Amino acid sequence: MFDSFLLESIINGLLLGGVLALLALGLNLVFGVIDVVWICYAELVMVGMYAIFFLYVYYEVPLAGAIAAAVLGVALLGMILHRFVIEPVLGTAPINQLLVTGGVLFFLQAAATLAFGIEFRNIGIRMPVVEFGDMFFSFARILAFATALVGVLLLWLFLTRTYLGTAIRAISQDREIMPLMGVDPRRIYLITSAIGGGMAGVAASLLVLQYDVHPAIGLSFGPITFMVCVMGGLGNMLGGFVAAFIFAQFISVGGYLFQIEWGYVIAFCFFIAMMFVRPKGLFSR
Amino acid sequence: MLEVRNVSAGYGSFRALFDVSLEVRAGEAVGVIGPNGAGKTTLLRVISKIIAPTSGSVVMEGQDLSRVPAHRVVEMGIAHVPEHRRLFPRLTVEENLRMGAFHPEARRRHAERLDFVYELFPRMKERRLQMAGTMSGGEQQMCAIGRGLMSGPKLLLLDEPSAGLAPVIVQQVFSLVRRIRAEGYTVLIVEQNIQQVLQVVDRAYLLEVGTIKQSGPSAELLASPEIRRAYLGL
């Protein structure tokens, strides 16, 4: 018999996968190019969510304007993070980069708690539910999925079709000779950090439509994002993209077949199993 | 065109070049020859500012390069084709060539220069969508030289373009250097393949353990008893 609930959860998994893919993409881009893991990546998303919340709810900025400001703001934050936190420790032991960005994670969490308290805040936009046959989908999720795909496509076009994008891919393959090409590596790193931050900002605008923002929100999707990246092979953007959809299916379909929490458990078990089978990622060479 | 004046350079406390001076005039092809470890690559690195000299200076067309940032050297008309080719292995041939034309002036003339490079290396046009790292050594060398030419240089620095290639391909590389020269480029070429490079260049400098031991027109060096004994095995 045709199980429309199963189909519904598969499609919901697909929709969730889009957002996970977008989250993973920013992190992978930064890692692939600069060779630094932004441990505080999900906290940048949190900052973006707070920015949208306050601009929209308190300052009554139109939603589109609030989102644009948040994306630009988090992009700027990415550049500041690179320039003042990461650049000073580039070229030192990798553990230092983990420590400083880990420090930023706790700093942002604590700062958000101090500034905004631990309340859960919601921008209070009720998104319609889309009905299709006897299946129901959240419009916010569909929007998030579509935006994520467009974001991924734009990034891909940028990386493959422009001089700057080509330089961003080139620098991860051979940093030393970049000046011979007329490229200033420091500038490329800053631009990459801005794009990574911008992607966190876009993710924030999609998540704020679906979830409440609070100081620990980073913990609810940060670890998943890292697992997606590691499963796809850190720095491998295509791998991360595919892994995001696989992961999302486990969460969504697993959650449907058993219970919501079990979806996560199964996804994590799969992750651990994959780490034994393909420790360097799905598409490792 | 290019003047290297009393340059000393090294890595940490190790000194690889001692008071080296040389000159390349417009339209010339000049060689720097010498054994492995002599400091030839270091010399080219100083010229293109990958490393800074501890003393001395490099002057390109009257302008002292010490005040030019490394990524601006290529805009001054110097293209450096590095040792071991150093292509971006996971970019396509065409993307590698695009990287060579990164600076604004070169971008404007990208299409024209790409046509020129493809005319020079028809093989590169055939392989334009192939990952550079999957090509043979000879093809990679052509791509690396093509990438250098994409910047529209006045002076081309070549670091051992024949290294690691089969004898037939080595012949092709040297005839290519001739052709590039005939196109009006000034060339400074570093080689260990002394017999052959001296057939191609007008003049050469002999570098040994970081100092210039001898210099002069190619014919003179080919006839020099020391070079014949030490390097040509005659």
Ligand SMILES: Nc1ncnc2c1ncn2[C@@H]1O[C@H](COP(=O)(O)OP(=O)(O)O)[C@@H](O)[C@H]1O
């Ligand atoms: N990155 C480096 N770090 C330390 N020493 C180096 C480095 N590169 C070259 N050297 C040393 O500098 C000397 C000159 O090297 P190089 O310029 O590469 O010589 P060549 O190109 O003539 O073979 C050698 O003794 C070499 O070991």
Ligand SMILES: [Mg+2]
């Ligand atoms: Mg060398």
